[in-house]
Each structure stands twice: as structure tokens, then as C-alpha cells.
Amino acid sequence: xxxxxxxxxxxTATLLRAxxxxxxxxxxxxxxxxxxxxxxxxxxxxxxxxxxxxxxxGKSTLxxxxxxxxxxxxxxxxFDGVPLAQARGAALRALRRRMQMVFQDPxxxxxPGQRILDIVQMPLVVAGEGGAAERRARAAQALADxxxxxxxxxxxxxxxxxxxxxxxxxxxxALVLRPQLLVCDEPVSALDVSVQAQVLxxxxxxxxxxxxxxxxxxHDLGVVRSVSDRVMVMYLGKVCELAPxxxxxxxxxxxxxxxxxASVPSPDPARRxxxxxxxxxxTPSPLDVPSGCRFRTRCARASERCAREAxxxxxxxxxxGHAVACHHPLPLS
Numbered sequence: 403x404x405x406x407x408x409x410x411x412x413x414t415a416t417l418l419r420a421x422x423x424x425x426x427x428x429x430x431x432x433x434x435x436x437x438x439x440x441x442x443x444x445x446x447x448x449x450x451x452x453x454x455x456x457x458x459x460g461k462s463t464l465x466x467x468x469x470x471x472x473x474x475x476x477x478x479x480x481f482d483g484v485p486l487a488q489a490r491g492a493a494l495r496a497l498r499r500r501m502q503m504v505f506q507d508p509x510x511x512x513x514p515g516q517r518i519l520d521i522v523q524m525p526l527v528v529a530g531e532g533g534a535a536e537r538r539a540r541a542a543q544a545l546a547d548x549x550x551x552x553x554x555x556x557x558x559x560x561x562x563x564x565x566x567x568x569x570x571x572x573x574x575x576a577l578v579l580r581p582q583l584l585v586c587d588e589p590v591s592a593l594d595v596s597v598q599a600q601v602l603x604x605x606x607x608x609x610x611x612x613x614x615x616x617x618x619x620x621h622d623l624g625v626v627r628s629v630s631d632r633v634m635v636m637y638l639g640k641v642c643e644l645a646p647x648x649x650x651x652x653x654x655x656x657x658x659x660x661x662x663x664a665s666v667p668s669p670d671p672a673r674r675x676x677x678x679x680x681x682x683x684x685t686p687s688p689l690d691v692p693s694g695c696r697f698r699t700r701c702a703r704a705s706e707r708c709a710r711e712a713x714x715x716x717x718x719x720x721x722x723g724h725a726v727a728c729h730h731p732l733p734l735s
Contacts, residue, residue: 417615418445418468418583423477425463425639435688437463438474439639442715445583450609450616452630452647454623454662458688460639461619462506465587468617469503481583499529502576506588508568512560518545519556522575529579544574547611548604566597570604577608584608585617590625602629623666627651632723635659638688638696641715645724653734655718655726657681658697695729703730 425438437460445451453461467474470486479486481497489497502525505511512521523541526532532540542552548570560568569589576584586605590598606629609616620626626633626647633650635643635658643656654660661681681700686692692699698708707729715727720734 415446416444417447417482418617419478419480420444420468421478421480423464423467423474423479425460425467425474429689433689436691437639437688438467441477441636441639441641443634443641443644445615445617447582447615448609448613449631450618450629452626452633453617453619453636454621454626454633455636456621456662456685458638458685459636461621461636462587463639464636465503465585465617465619469498469501469585471503495529499525499579500581501583501585502579502581503585503587504569504572504576504589507592508565508572509560511572512568514560517557517559518550518563518571519552521560521571522578525575525579531579540578541574544578545571547577547608548574549600550574564597566593566600569593569597569601573601573604573608577612580612581614583615583617585619587619588621589618591620591622598625605629623651623662635662638685638691640696641727642697643724643726643728644715645721645726649721649724653721653732655721655724655731655734656697656728657701657703657730657732660732661700695727705730 421442423438423441424436427435427437429435441464453464455461466472468479473487481501484497486497519538519541522544523537526537526540531537542556545552545555550567550570555563555567560571563571590601593601602625605616608614618626618629630647633645633647634641635656637658643650643654643659650659651663654663658681681702683700686699694710694712695704695708698704701708711729713727713729715725718724718726718731
């Protein structure tokens with residue numbers, strides 16, 4: 403069924419629009435894994451949209467589909483009103499300068515044989531912007547913007563830096579082209595807690611300084627809450643819930659979202675015991691997803707209808723901006 407999302411306040415507020423994205427991968431034995439299934443959402447200018455879900459929910463596949471790495475098997479992605487599927491050659495290259503990505507593993511995303519200053523200025527070289535001196539100056543400034551001194555780290559290679567420094571380099575490389583959209587795929591998951599806070603603060607500062615729009619992917623609900631304006635919850639390639647961060651954390655409507663929030667450790671054991679059990683069992687294999695609602699095999703509220711009919715993502719009449727894909731959504735509390 404086609405998703406019916408809350409209507410944006412105004413169309414010009416939307417920077418990126420994804421509609422009915424499907425991405426399928428081939429597995430051994432001729433089987434297929436549908437990593438994305440009918441995913442639709444809007445990303446508004448200047449906002450941070452957090453994307454959460456368990457491993458295998460399709461978060462990283464979504465990030466790569468939006469960046470056409472590779473393009474989705476079906477569906478459409480429009481960036482600033484331009485369909486990416488129709489952009490070719492110079493037009494596509496111009497669009498990609500405005501869309502950059504920070505990958506999950508900072509060490510593997512940087513060329514170990516290149517020096518840091520060369521890594522950061524490489525996007526400028528590929529884009530053909532400026533002369534050699536200007537590119538070096540812009541790369542040095544990008545490093546300074548993320549708290550690194552080009553005079554100290556510029557001639558080093560990635561393996562000579564810490565994980566947190568490498569992630570800062572990755573962010574500098576993404577920002578050097580002055581993009582409008584920054585897609586962050588688990589940018590702090592491989593870092594220590596203290597370094598995570600530094601990188602999150604850095605992203606917030608970069609967003610404010612450059613007017614960035616962020617798609618922030620993480621499995622850590624605490625991190626997502628601290629940085630996101632809205633949150634989208636995914637399960638086995640489907641969008642379960644999409645809502646303003648405060649609304650979703652205060653009153654989740656999908657049983658899966660409530661289950662994720664209940665799994666967050668609480669310092670009060672008594673409070674944790676009072677949380678209702680809304681799910682049981684383990685996540686099914688993506689090679690053999692359940693019929694109808696994909697969460698039904700674990701859901702305490704599942705009915706026969708859930709097995710027959712896949713729920714569409716629909717706006718909640720009693721919660722502005724809140725959408726849920728569930729036949730039996732949780733009541734507003």
C-alpha cells in the first residue's frame with residue numbers, strides 16, 4: 403500500500419523527497435533480500451531527521467539509495483525539486499556537490515595512503531573548483547572548522563590519527579564543498595562516549611554555521627533524540643513511524659517504537675519493570691519476511707488482519723505531524 407504522509411507546511415520547505423523506494427539485493431541460492439520496501443518521506447530544509455531501527459532494518463541502504471550509491475531499484479528521489487534519476491552528466495555532478503555523506507567507519511572511509519590535507523581537498527579536485535592554492539586553503543579551513551590544525555595533521559595519514567580525529571576529517575571532507583544536505587550513517591557508533599559528544603557538538607555547530615540539512619542514522623535512541631527535529635523508525639525495510647522527536651519519545655504509537663524505547667536502560671529498576679511487554683521473540687530473517695505487517699510475529703497486539711494486510715503509513719488525526727503504519731496503534735497517552 404502507498405504511504406500517506408503528513409502534508410508539509412509548504413512545498414518550498416522540502417529539500418529532499420523520497421517516494422516508494424525499493425532496493426533489492428541478490429543472496430546466495432538465487433534468493434533476494436528486499437532491504438527497502440515502499441519507503442517514503444520528506445526532508446525539510448534546515449532540519450535534522452533521525453533514522454533509527456535495529457541492525458538489518460535498512461537504514462544504511464536508505465542512505466546509499468538517497469545518494470545513488472547505488473540508485474534505488476524503483477521509486478523516486480527529488481533533491482530541491484530535481485529528480486535525481488533524470489539528472490545526467492554535469493547536472494548530476496552539480497547536484498552531488500550539494501549532497502555529501504559521512505560514513506560509519508572513519509578509518510575505512512579514508513584512503514590510508516593519502517595525506518589528510520590531500521584527502522580533504524580531493525572533492526574540490528574532482529569538482530574542478532579553484533586552483534591548487536585555493537583548494538589547499540579551503541581544505542585547511544575545513545579542518546580548522548572541525549577542530550583540527552592543518553599544520554599539525556595535514557601531512558599525516560589516517561592511520562596516524564585516532565578514530566575521533568579520523569571522523570573529524572571525514573566531516574571536513576564532506577563540508578569542504580559547502581553542501582546543503584549531509585547524510586550521516588552511524589557517524590559516532592565506532593567512537594568512545596566522550597568522543598561521540600565532541601562529534602555531535604561539531605555536527606550541530608556545522609549545521610548552524612552552514613545552514614545544513616541532516617539525515618542522521620543511528621541505532622542509539624539517546625543520540626538520535628539529542629540531535630533530531632523529527633525521527634523515522636524502520637523495521638525490516640519498512641517505515642513504522644515518523645514524528646517530531648518530542649512527540650515520538652513522549653507517546654510512541656507503533657508497538658515496535660515503544661519496544662525500542664523500553665529497551666533503553668533505566669537507572670530505576672522499578673520503573674523498568676512497569677513497562678508493558680509489547681514484543682517478544684527475535685527479528686525474522688530478511689530472506690523470509692512475514693506476510694502483512696512485518697512486525698506482527700513479535701507484536702503482542704497483532705490480529706488476523708495484520709497477517710493479511712500490510713499497514714500503510716498514515717497521518718494520526720490526534721497528533722499533528724505524527725504518522726504510523728499500524729492497524730492497532732497505541733493510544734495517545
